[in-house]
Amino acid sequence: MxxxxxxxxxxxxxxxxxxxxxxxxxxxxxxxxxxxxxxxxxxxxxxxxxxxxxxxxxxxxxxxxxxxxxxxxxxxxxxxxxxxxxxxxxxxxxxxxxxxxxxxxxxxxxxxxxxxxxxxxxxxxxxxxxxxxxxxxxxxxxxxxxxxxxxxxxxxxxxxxxxxxxxxxxxxxxxxxxxxxxxxxxxxxxxxxxxxxxxxxxxxxxxxxxxxxxxxxxxxxxxxxxxxxxxxxxxxSLPISTLNFLDRTNFTTKTREEKISFMKGLTSVLDRFSEGLRTRKILPSLLEEMKDTHLLPYILPNVFAISNALSPQQFANLVLPSLKPLFAVKEPPQNMLTLLDNLKLLQEKTEKKVFRTQVLPLVYNALESEHTVVQERALAVVPDLCETIDYAEIQGVMFPRVALVFTKTRVLSVKVATLATFLVMVKTLDQTSLTQKLVPLLSKIRTKEPAVMMATLSVQEAMGSKVDREAVATLVLPQLWAMSMGPLLNVEQFQRFMAVIRKLGDRVEAEHNQFLRDSQRIEDKSATQTTNGSAIPSAVNMDFESLVGRANGTSVAPPLATTTPMSFSTPPLQPTMTGGSVQSTSSYTMTPAKPQAPSQPSYGGPNYNISLPSAPFGASSSGMAPMQPSTPVAPSLPAFNASSPPLFAQPMSATPPPGLGSMLTPSRPAQPTWNAQKPPGKDAWGDFDPLA
Structure with missing residues (x-):
C-alpha cells in the first residue's frame, strides 16, 4: 500500500x-x-x-x-x-x-x-x-x-x-x-x-x-x-561552455552574428565530444536551427561532420528528413555548394532508390541555378555519379539537363565545364546517343575560343574511338576539319587537331579497307559456288510414283512403259569425200527391237521434232556425230537394228528448217505418257535419224 x-x-x-x-x-x-x-x-x-x-x-x-x-x-x-x-x-x-x-x-x-x-x-x-x-x-x-x-x-x-x-x-x-x-x-x-x-x-x-x-x-x-x-x-571547459551556449534556452537569445561565429568554431571542437553526445545532444539542436536559411552555410558543415559516424538507418531517420527541403533552396548559393560538396556522403548514407528520388533533385536544381559557381560545382559531381547511378537515369535525365546548360550558358567557364562533363559521359552513353544527340549538339558551337575548341576536340576524340567508322567519317572528321581552321588557335593547338584527325582517319582507312577485303572475299566465294552449281545437270524426268517411293525409302516397281517415239527432221546431208568422193544424201530407218521384260524399268522419253537448217554444212570429214538429246537417257533402252540404205538413195523430203538459232528448240513440249502400256510399234521409229 x-x-x-x-x-x-x-x-x-x-x-x-x-x-x-x-x-x-x-x-x-x-x-x-x-x-x-x-x-x-x-x-x-x-x-x-x-x-x-x-x-x-x-x-x-x-x-x-x-x-x-x-x-x-x-x-x-x-x-x-x-x-x-x-x-x-x-x-x-x-x-x-x-x-x-x-x-x-x-x-x-x-x-x-x-x-x-x-x-x-x-x-x-x-x-x-x-x-x-x-x-x-x-x-x-x-x-x-x-x-x-x-x-x-x-x-x-x-x-x-x-x-x-x-x-x-x-x-x-x-x-x-x-x-x-x-x-x-x-x-x-x-x-x-x-x-x-x-x-x-x-x-x-x-x-x-x-x-x-x-x-x-x-x-x-x-x-x-x-x-x-x-x-x-x-x-x-570549452566543451561544457559549447553545450551551454547551444542549449535551447540560451541559443535563442543570441544574435545572428553570434550564432554564425559559434557555428564556425563548433567544427573545430566536435571531435572532443563523444559520438553519443554528438548524436543525441548536438545534432538535434543543429537540425532545429536549420529553419534559418541564413545560418545554413554554417550549420551544414557541422551536421555532415556528425553524420559521418551515423549508420545509414540513423541518417535516414534523423538527418535526411531535415535536409530534403533544403535541396530546392537556391539562396544563398553557399547552401547548395555545401550540399554538393557532401554529395558523396549523402550517397553513402542512403539507399539507391532513395538517393535517386530524393537526393538527385539537388544536382538538377543546382544545374538550373543562376550562380555560375553553383553550376560548375554541380557539373563537377556528375562524373562520379555516372559511375554509380543507372544508365537510364544518365541517358534520360542527366544528359539532357547537362545539354540544356551547354546550350543556354554564355559563360566561358561553364561551357568548358559542360564539355568536360560530356567527355566523361562519352564512356557511359551508347553509340546512338552519341551520334544522334551529342554530335549534333557539338556541331552548333559557334565560338572560336581556343578553350572551348580544345575541350570539344577531346570530346570528339573520345567519341571517335567509340562510334563506328561511318560516323567518324561523316560526322566527326568534318567537324574537326572545320574547327581546326579556327583563327585563334596557336601552332601547338593546331598540331593537336591534326594529330587527332590523322588518328581517326587512319582508323577509318584501316577498318574500311578490311571491310572491303571481306566483302570481296565473300563475293568471290559466292561466284565460285554459282559456277560449280551451273554444272549440275537438270533433273531427270522420271515417273512420279517411283520418285515418291524412293523419297519415302521404299522400293516401288514402276509400271511398264514404252518409250515415246522421237521424230527428227534432218536436212539432206552432203558430205564431201576425198579421193573420188560422192556427194549424196542418205536416209536411215531404225526399227526398235522387241521390248524387254516388264521387270526392267523403262522410262518414257519426250517426242522431239527438231528442224535443221536447209543450208548444207561444210564438214572436213565424211561423217557427222549424232546429236544428243537435252534430257538424260533412260537407264534401259530397247535394242535398235538400223539398216543402212544405199548410199545414193533418194533423200527424204523435208520441210525447209527455220534459222539456225532455233535448231535445238523442240517444236512442242514433251508429252510424257505416264500410264502407257503399249509397246512401241514400227511406225514409231520412222522419222528417227541416228546420225542427226
Missing part, C-alpha cells in the same frame, strides 16, 4: 512540476484498484545503469567526462527550480532517481519523497528521520548512503542537503557506482561517517577533488548552491 502511495505522489508531482530538467509526464495518472498507470517521455535508463564499471549489467549509455559534467549541470538546474520556484527539497538524490532520456539529458525524477520547505500554515516543515525498511523496494525510500549528515545530527531540512547528495552521486559516477560512505541503512552509520575524509580522492582529477570537498562536507553552509556550482573550475 505504501508503494502505491509513493507512486501516486510521484505521478502527482510530475504532473504539477514542469521544467526541462524534470522528467516530463505525457499521459496523466490513471488509477484502478490494483494498479496505477501514467506515461512519461521516453527514457533510455536510470543513471545507475549507465555508470561505467558498475558491474551490474552492460552500460546502456556511454558516459564520458563531458557527458557527466553536462548531466550534473542539468541536475543543478532541476534542483534550482525545486528549491526556488517549487519550494521543495528532493531529499533523495541518488543514481536511481536520475534518469537519462532519449536525447541524452539527465532528468530529475523520484519526486514521491519530496519535502516542502513550509507547511500549509506557512511554518517550516519539521523533519522526522525515517527508518529504513529492507522489505520495501529501495526506490520508494530514501537511500542513507546519499543522505546529508544534518538529517541525522541536526534534524534540519535544508536545500543544501540536496547538494550533499549531488556530491555523493558525482563521486559514485567516477568510482564505478560506489558512494563515498556506506551506511547499510543505519542511522548510526550516517552519524559516524559525518566527519570522515572522502576516501580515494587522490585518484581523481584535481578540479573534481576540489568540487567534491566543497559538496561532501559536514557544514551545509559551505556547500555551493545549484546556481553557483556551474561557475566552479570543474565546469569551465
Amino acid at each position: 505504501e508503494k502505491m502511495l509513493i507512486a501516486a505522489l510521484q505521478a502527482s508531482a510530475l504532473s504539477r512540476l514542469r521544467h526541462p530538467s524534470i522528467l516530463e509526464m505525457v499521459e496523466p495518472l490513471e488509477e484502478t484498484r490494483s494498479e496505477l498507470t501514467f506515461a512519461t517521455e521516453p527514457i533510455i535508463c536510470a543513471l545507475e545503469s549507465a555508470i561505467p564499471g558498475a558491474g551490474r549489467h552492460a552500460s546502456l549509455v556511454e558516459l564520458d567526462e563531458i557527458e557527466i559534467q553536462k548531466g550534473v549541470l542539468q541536475i543543478c538546474k532541476g534542483l534550482s527550480f525545486l528549491h526556488s520556484s517549487a519550494k521543495l527539497i528532493h531529499s533523495n538524490i541518488n543514481p536511481e532517481s536520475i534518469v537519462i532520456n532519449s536525447a541524452g539529458d539527465w532528468k530529475v525524477s523520484g519526486l514521491g519523497l519530496t519535502i516542502p520547505l513550509l507547511n500549509s500554515d506557512g511554518q517550516p516543515t519539521r523533519w522526522e528521520f525515517p527508518t529504513f525498511d529492507s522489505r520495501v523496494p529501495a526506490y520508494i525510500q530514501r537511500s542513507f548512503d546519499y543522505m546529508a549528515p544534518e538529517y541525522a545530527l541536526d534534524e534540519q531540512l535544508l536545500t543544501a542537503s540536496d547538494m550533499y547528495s549531488l556530491g555523493c552521486l558525482l563521486y559514485a559516477v567516477h568510482c564505478k557506482g560506489s558512494p563515498p560512505f556506506k551506511t547499510r541503512g543505519s542511522l548510526s552509520g550516517l552519524r559516524d561517517n559525518a566527519g570522515k575524509p572522502i576516501p580515494s580522492l587522490e585518484r581523481l582529477d584535481p578540479d573534481l577533488q576540489s568540487l567534491l570537498r566543497l559538496l561532501i562536507t559536514r557544514h551545509a553552509a559551505e556547500r555551493p548552491t545549484p546556481s553557483s556550482l556551474p561557475t566552479l573550475p570543474f565546469f569551465n
Whole structure:
C-alpha cells in the first residue's frame, strides 16, 4: 500500500512540476484498484545503469567526462527550480532517481519523497528521520548512503542537503557506482561517517577533488548552491561552455552574428565530444536551427561532420528528413555548394532508390541555378555519379539537363565545364546517343575560343574511338576539319587537331579497307559456288510414283512403259569425200527391237521434232556425230537394228528448217505418257535419224 502511495505522489508531482530538467509526464495518472498507470517521455535508463564499471549489467549509455559534467549541470538546474520556484527539497538524490532520456539529458525524477520547505500554515516543515525498511523496494525510500549528515545530527531540512547528495552521486559516477560512505541503512552509520575524509580522492582529477570537498562536507553552509556550482573550475571547459551556449534556452537569445561565429568554431571542437553526445545532444539542436536559411552555410558543415559516424538507418531517420527541403533552396548559393560538396556522403548514407528520388533533385536544381559557381560545382559531381547511378537515369535525365546548360550558358567557364562533363559521359552513353544527340549538339558551337575548341576536340576524340567508322567519317572528321581552321588557335593547338584527325582517319582507312577485303572475299566465294552449281545437270524426268517411293525409302516397281517415239527432221546431208568422193544424201530407218521384260524399268522419253537448217554444212570429214538429246537417257533402252540404205538413195523430203538459232528448240513440249502400256510399234521409229 505504501508503494502505491509513493507512486501516486510521484505521478502527482510530475504532473504539477514542469521544467526541462524534470522528467516530463505525457499521459496523466490513471488509477484502478490494483494498479496505477501514467506515461512519461521516453527514457533510455536510470543513471545507475549507465555508470561505467558498475558491474551490474552492460552500460546502456556511454558516459564520458563531458557527458557527466553536462548531466550534473542539468541536475543543478532541476534542483534550482525545486528549491526556488517549487519550494521543495528532493531529499533523495541518488543514481536511481536520475534518469537519462532519449536525447541524452539527465532528468530529475523520484519526486514521491519530496519535502516542502513550509507547511500549509506557512511554518517550516519539521523533519522526522525515517527508518529504513529492507522489505520495501529501495526506490520508494530514501537511500542513507546519499543522505546529508544534518538529517541525522541536526534534524534540519535544508536545500543544501540536496547538494550533499549531488556530491555523493558525482563521486559514485567516477568510482564505478560506489558512494563515498556506506551506511547499510543505519542511522548510526550516517552519524559516524559525518566527519570522515572522502576516501580515494587522490585518484581523481584535481578540479573534481576540489568540487567534491566543497559538496561532501559536514557544514551545509559551505556547500555551493545549484546556481553557483556551474561557475566552479570543474565546469569551465570549452566543451561544457559549447553545450551551454547551444542549449535551447540560451541559443535563442543570441544574435545572428553570434550564432554564425559559434557555428564556425563548433567544427573545430566536435571531435572532443563523444559520438553519443554528438548524436543525441548536438545534432538535434543543429537540425532545429536549420529553419534559418541564413545560418545554413554554417550549420551544414557541422551536421555532415556528425553524420559521418551515423549508420545509414540513423541518417535516414534523423538527418535526411531535415535536409530534403533544403535541396530546392537556391539562396544563398553557399547552401547548395555545401550540399554538393557532401554529395558523396549523402550517397553513402542512403539507399539507391532513395538517393535517386530524393537526393538527385539537388544536382538538377543546382544545374538550373543562376550562380555560375553553383553550376560548375554541380557539373563537377556528375562524373562520379555516372559511375554509380543507372544508365537510364544518365541517358534520360542527366544528359539532357547537362545539354540544356551547354546550350543556354554564355559563360566561358561553364561551357568548358559542360564539355568536360560530356567527355566523361562519352564512356557511359551508347553509340546512338552519341551520334544522334551529342554530335549534333557539338556541331552548333559557334565560338572560336581556343578553350572551348580544345575541350570539344577531346570530346570528339573520345567519341571517335567509340562510334563506328561511318560516323567518324561523316560526322566527326568534318567537324574537326572545320574547327581546326579556327583563327585563334596557336601552332601547338593546331598540331593537336591534326594529330587527332590523322588518328581517326587512319582508323577509318584501316577498318574500311578490311571491310572491303571481306566483302570481296565473300563475293568471290559466292561466284565460285554459282559456277560449280551451273554444272549440275537438270533433273531427270522420271515417273512420279517411283520418285515418291524412293523419297519415302521404299522400293516401288514402276509400271511398264514404252518409250515415246522421237521424230527428227534432218536436212539432206552432203558430205564431201576425198579421193573420188560422192556427194549424196542418205536416209536411215531404225526399227526398235522387241521390248524387254516388264521387270526392267523403262522410262518414257519426250517426242522431239527438231528442224535443221536447209543450208548444207561444210564438214572436213565424211561423217557427222549424232546429236544428243537435252534430257538424260533412260537407264534401259530397247535394242535398235538400223539398216543402212544405199548410199545414193533418194533423200527424204523435208520441210525447209527455220534459222539456225532455233535448231535445238523442240517444236512442242514433251508429252510424257505416264500410264502407257503399249509397246512401241514400227511406225514409231520412222522419222528417227541416228546420225542427226
